[in-house]
Amino acid sequence: MDKVNRYKDIVEEVVIATGELGEQADDDPIKTSFIMDRERGHYLLYFNGWKGSRRTYGCYLHIDVTDDGKVWLHHDGTDLDIGGQIEEKGVPASDLVLAFIAPYRRKDTGYAVA
Numbered sequence: 852m853d854k855v856n857r858y859k860d861i862v863e864e865v866v867i868a869t870g871e872l873g874e875q876a877d878d879d880p881i882k883t884s885f886i887m888d889r890e891r892g893h894y895l896l897y898f899n900g901w902k903g904s905r906r907t908y909g910c911y912l913h914i915d916v917t918d919d920g921k922v923w924l925h926h927d928g929t930d931l932d933i934g935g936q937i938e939e940k941g942v943p944a945s946d947l948v949l950a951f952i953a954p955y956r957r958k959d960t961g962y963a964v965a
Contacts, residue, residue, distance in 0.1 A: 854920045861940045866894045892916035925950045
């Protein structure tokens with residue numbers, strides 16, 4: 852299996868496992884949803900719903916796997932160290948970009964700069 856497909860498998864596994872951590876009751880008005888576009892390498896975990904008269908919507912996790920074999924962690928709204936989990940599952944730090952860090956500071960992270 853080529854590197855890009857292996858990375859997509861790893862990211863899918865992490866996103867699904869993260870989403871399943873917060874098992875929801877059927878009557879919970881806030882739903883967690885997955886968006887996974889394997890062909891284009893886009894993976895999102897978000898919440899959506901209404902709590903009384905207040906709309907609740909947002910992103911927990913946004914990751915892209917690019918054709919050049921980089922995993923871009925755009926947003927990690929969890930306290931689970933998603934980057935560390937991805938690295939533990941086999942994506943080397945040299946292929947993992949912490950996209951939420953300013954480009955000029957990425958060299959100090961120990962991860963890829965782009």
